[in-house]
Amino acid sequence: xxxxxxxxxxxxxxxxxxxxxxxxxxxxxxxxxxxxxxxxxxxxxxxxxxxxxxxxxxxxxxxxxxxxxxxxxxxxxxxxxxxxxxxxxxxxxxxxxxxxxxxxxxxxxxxxxxxxxxxxxxxxxxxxxxxxx
Numbered sequence: 420x421x422x423x424x425x426x427x428x429x430x431x432x433x434x435x436x437x438x439x440x441x442x443x444x445x446x447x448x449x450x451x452x453x454x455x456x457x458x459x460x461x462x463x464x465x466x467x468x469x470x471x472x473x474x475x476x477x478x479x480x481x482x483x484x485x486x487x488x489x490x491x492x493x494x495x496x497x498x499x500x501x502x503x504x505x506x507x508x509x510x511x512x513x514x515x516x517x518x519x520x521x522x523x524x525x526x527x528x529x530x531x532x533x534x535x536x537x538x539x540x541x542x543x544x545x546x547x548x549x550x551x552x
Contacts, residue, residue, distance in 0.1 A: 420474045421482055427460070427467035428489045434460040435496035442503035450507070508550075515548055 434457040441450035478486050 420471050420476060421478045421486070424464075424467040424471045425482070425485060425489060427464040428486075428493060431457075431460040431464045432489065432492050432496055435493070435500050439496065439499050439503055442500070442507055445507070445510070447507055447511070511550060 434453065438450055438453045438457050441447075441453060477483075
């Protein structure tokens with residue numbers, strides 16, 4: 420039981436490392452492609468953990484040390500992944516705001532109408548953006 424949990428944990432660590440590397444390089448296309456493998460690895464780890472918890476056996480000796488090291492590694496990779504995802508989402512939000520502002524230049528600077536009167540600012544049209552990260 421413990422062996423399958425450690426294998427699933429290592430697979431999850433590899434998936435997180437690969438996604439973190441892509442996010443650090445701001446290769447968002449690659450990071451999005453890696454998300455599926457991270458989700459699959461997470462599901463496999465959760466199942467292995469549940470099976471281990473149900474079995475109830477605790478690791479001892481070298482397996483215990485290996486499990487503790489893997490636990491710390493997964494915690495660190497998970498924290499890094501969260502920070503990198505937040506950075507990527509923030510960056511994408513700024514890009515979307517810049518594009519939206521450029522697409523509606525008259526809202527920011529109303530200008531003047533045909534008789535020389537300043538035209539009133541228009542109401543910004545509503546729009547929605549959906550992103551899956």
